[in-house]
Amino acid sequence: MAPVDDGARLPPGVEVVATGRSVPVRGNGSVAPISLSVSAARSALRILRSGGFDLIHVHEPFTPGLPYGLLGARGLPPMVATFHRSGGSPFYTALRPLTTRLARRFAVRCAVSAAAESTAVAALGGTYKIGFNGVEVDAYRSVEPWPKERPTVLFVGRHEGRKGLGVLLEAFDALATTTTVRDGAPGGVAQPVLWVAGEGPQTGTLRRSYPGSSDIHWLGVISDQEKARRLVAADLVCAPSLGGESFGMVLLEAMAARAVVVASDIDGYREAADGHALLVPPGDGRALGGALSAVLSGAGPVAADAAEAAGVEGEDGSSGDGSRRRWLDAAEGWAAHWSMGRLAEWYEGIYRSAVVGPQG
Secondary structure, eight states: OBOOSOGGGSOTTOOOOBOOOOEEEEETTEEEEEOOOHHHHHHHHHHHHHTTOSOEEEESTTSSSHHHHHHHOSSOOOEEEEEOOOSOOHHHHHTHHHHHHHGGGEEEEEESSHHHHHHHHHHHOSOOEEOOOOBOGGGGTTOOOOOOSSOEEEEESOOSGGGTHHHHHHHHHHSOSSEEOOSSSTTOEEOOEEEEEOOOTTHHHHHHHSOOOSSEEEEESOOHHHHHHHHHHOSEEEEOOOSOOSOOHHHHHHHHTTOEEEEEOOHHHHHHHTTSSEEEOTTOHHHHHHHHHHHHHTOSHHHHHHHHHHTOOOTTSOOOHHHHHHHHHHHHHHHHTTBHHHHHHHHHHHHHHHHHOOOO
16 A cells, blocks of 8 residues: 555556555655545555455554554554654654554564664664565666666665765766776776766756766666666766665665675665675765775775775785675675565564464
8 A cells, every 4th residue: 555646657466555646745854755645544444444454564654644544543453563764853753642652553563774773762662673675686687787888886866965966976076087997908097977867856956066968977767677777787886875864775786786885884874785885974075086986996995995894805915806706796695685585584474473473
């Protein structure tokens, strides 16, 4: 059950009950599409009562709309809640007496990361099972890479302040005119290309400051298929968020696609990376530019430190092509640890405990 704005984009093989059209609601430095339709929520509740379901799984359960209808309704099956938010909320604070009481209706509370758990505990108290956001690791196998002619940096995300795209554009613009790359020809040089996917409230402003060119490609919103192909093709995926991220999904997707990751050193990303990404202070354009340059050149202290941290440096201590392969192998293996299949198995255990109780 979710808000539906374009029925043609619904996933095949999944029965989706529309709970109205979405309304953009600002919060936590982002904009979330939320349905506020009372009539749609009532219709959804009627379906839940008549459907003979064993369990209801609610994501981000104190989002306005249907979740409050669920928590206030009677005669529903057990509910499992998953909390995603990282960072406090005035909304949580103002409604704490109500949300704390309603939260007792959950049979099991889950959080996608330690950062999300910390936010939920501060707002509601209680205990939580920490899971993760699953990655479709199989989606990056046997994928034809997107065509490219030069080393490529990819950004995927909403163009809003907390995602840090402005910091990345500034850092990319400041890179030297030519960057040494390992393109099969020792000493070869090539200027990197930046692919910018997505859109958001800052798109217009950023595009005026950094117009599209042969070096910066503004892609707009892309399909999942194109996203997979570009992830596989990219030499480097950059996630320069400034904060407010409970989990680094894009980091794991990039690792599964065998791209080197450069990201901000924030709680959610640090947990997702686990030493398999180069982390720089959030908002530090100079440090970000240095990391980009080091990865693209295949040399320099940042790349060497990253290889050493992962235990993949070459026999001579260098961070050469063999070390890069081992780095990517280790990162790909780490991403597989967070596969959607493993997450499904984890949730199946949660569901069983909620419906029939803990198993011996």
